[in-house]
Amino acid sequence: MIYHHLSVLVHRQAEKYGDRIALKYRDYELSQWIPITWKQFSQTVRQTANALVALGVEETENIGIFSENKPECLYVDFAAYANRAVTIPFYATSSPAQAQYMINDANIRFLFVGQQYQYDAAIRVLGHCHSLKQIIIFDKKVVLDPRDKSSIYFEDFLSLGKDLSYNDIVEQRTAKASETDLANILYTSGTTGEPKGVMLHHSNYLEAIRIHDLRLVDITDKDISLNFLPLTHVFERGWVYICVSRGVQVCINLVPQDIQIAIKEIRPTLMCSVPRFWEKVYLGVKDKIDNTSGPMKQLMLNAVKVGREHNLNYIRLGKKPPRMLHLKYKFYEKTVMQLLKKTIGIENGNFFPTAGAALPVEVAEFVYAVGINVITGYGLTESTATVSCTWKTHFQIGSVGQVLDNVQVKIGDESEILLKGKTITQGYYKKPDATAQAFTADGWFHTGDIGYMKDGELYMTGRLKDLFKTSNGKYIAPQALETRLVIDQFIDQIALIADQRKFVSALIVPVYSKVEEYAKEHGIQYANLDELLTHPQILQMYKGRIDTLQQQFAYYEQIKHFTLLKEPFSMKRGELTNTLKIRRNVIAKNYKEVIDKMYEK
Structure with missing residues (x-):
């Protein structure tokens, strides 16, 4: 099989598949999925590549993409590769502070944003990002800040490359593209410390595509893949590139909460998930x-x-x-x-x-x-x-x-x-x-x-880094028990506590609707959520379920005390990463009083 460099991959596939559907996305105003052919995909990537040159993007320059999943993310990705530029995807939920850090760390001049939240976050830190020259907005419904005189919408940006007047420059750059070129800088969400920019070169992606072909032999151009995870996540990003290389139709899900609806509308044959x-x-x-x-x-x-x-x-x-x-x-x-x-x-x-x-x-x-x-x-x-x-x-x-x-x-x-x-x-960006x-x-x-x-x-x-050592000298890996317990229908999220403590305890986010349903069925009276989650019958019910699920674990690994929380762990409070992993150090700090109380018993 011939493996094409990402700078030309979409164009080579368009030559092969022409008017077959390459992408689909859901238009929320029309309430329907809009198809994009391989030919259209290629033409838009080429136009985007020309527009990048018109904008002033140089070879090896870092370009930011701060957006939820949209076809435009892929247009900018592949257009950047054609120009030997580097794309840096931000999670759509990134805070203004996180965006500011990445913009400054990567010296980003041009930032593509998706919807209102991402635009507002970017505008908020604009004055603190001295490299940032212009914001390009995917969603035409975004309302501009009255003081903003430089941002443009993607449609206007695209018109800069409409007649392909910079195509000679794009072709010259593409001709120089090699496996040794840097493709992406993917900032880790950072469960501890500040984010690090993981450098992935084109050689990394080409090898990943090749070795997946040897294992995932059943993928064909008849498959339909529903894009569910953020394209910022290396799992979904790498997967989409594999799909493009195999001619798989990729359906892009904009709103993660709508995945149950999207699955029934698309009926996919493939889908990455957690x-x-x-x-x-x-x-x-x-x-x-x-x-x-x-x-x-x-x-x-x-x-x-x-x-x-x-x-x-x-x-x-x-x-x-x-x-x-x-x-x-x-x-x-x-x-x-x-x-x-x-x-x-x-x-x-x-x-x-x-x-x-x-x-x-x-x-x-x-x-x-x-x-x-x-x-x-x-x-x-x-x-x-x-x-x-x-x-x-x-x-x-x-x-x-x-x-x-x-x-x-x-x-x-x-x-x-x-x-x-x-x-x-090969390492972390600017962090020797x-x-x-x-x-x-x-x-x-x-x-x-x-x-x-x-x-x-x-x-x-x-x-x-998550390995706990109790005050009794026993080592505990919390994920094993957390994974065991989270399958319970009454448990939504869980964080084990044990480091330098005399026993294991847990903070549990209940499935609130299930607890309320249980209370109703058992005639449990309560005035508010606090009262419900501290009711002896509710606590006894949870204890019984936990004891059943953890019986295969050693005694020192088992939960001795737990607290039911009245609100879920939150990205806003820093307790979850953008990939929804728990930040144990933040949870330990945010819930210190609750945790200490469990060890007074």
Whole structure:
């Protein structure tokens, strides 16, 4: 297979696919999905590339993209690559302070923004960003600040390249584009300390596309991928580039909260997600089964039981199932399971990659049992996403799969996962000390993740920096128990506390609607949410559920006390990163009084 440089990839695909649909996006005013052909995609990228030259963008210059997922993000990306420029995506939820830091750190002159929030955040810090020359706005509905005399809308920007009068310059730059060019600087969300800009070169992406082709052999140009995660996230970004390289139709979801609607409208064959999505699917189905009675309930339970036997004990292990079991499975597959998948919107599913956190064992067993091909993987920004992933057969539940070709993994001191390979970053932007600390003397990259290899598969057990040491000298990896507990239908978020403490405690964000429903069913009287979440019967109910779920853990790893919180952890308060990982140091600070009170008991 020929692997095209990202500077020409869209144009080569347009030559191949022409008027076939490359992208779709939802127009909220028209309430419909708008198709974009490969030819249109290529033409717009070319026009955008010319407009960048007209704007004054130089080769190797850093360009900022501060937006939710939109086709314009891809236009600017590929147009920048054609000019040998570098794109720096910001999370759409980034605070003004975070935006200011990235603009100044990367010396950004031109910043593309999506909607009103991103524009307002950029305008707010404009006076503190001395390099920032102009803001270009994707959404024409954005209302400009009365003092703003320099920002322009994307339509006006695009008109600068309408007649392709700078195409000779673009072509000259593209001709010089090489694998050694820097493609992106992806700022880590920073669970501790200030963000670091991970440098990803074109060589990283080209290698990632190549090694994924060897593993994900079932992707074809007949597939339809729904873009759910932020394009800022290396997982979705790398995935979209793989899809473009395979001719897959990419449907761009603008509003993350609308994903349930979008899935049913698009009926995708592929979709990247985080495990929380499948946890909610599992809890929803489990709740439906629990609230069904009679023959229908038995039918659903039998379907899951047969699917578990057929898919987990045979297909997963590459074995041929007995004929009678296979016939039973086919019956349930065409009835109960097909109805379930259709209800979610994934009845056309090919496979669904998931990463970013551990997929709970119960959830994994359920989705495989009902015939949903969820592919679990492990990776990080610094490895251009995937290091390892499972495939449809020959994998162990609980592992993050087999390591991809040409990626080297070894287990170092303190069980840390170390990496080498062509997909690994060359380092952090303008941070030589951090770069030096990130690599061993012989070139292995420190992931900071704890894990082990067994029978050719990689298992991840936690983060080194999250490893708690109790005052009794016991080490605890909190993610394992947190992953176990978050599958409970009454638990939305959880943060374990144990570092330098005499026992494990937890802050729990309940699923408030479930608690209220439970109170109503059991005649529990309360005046407000505070009273409900401290009611003895509610606390006893949670204790029983927690004790059941944590019984497989060692005594010193188990939660002894917990507090139910009346509001969720928040990005605004700094408790969550842009990728919704908890910042333990911020939570420890914000909830210090609550935590200390648990240790007075």
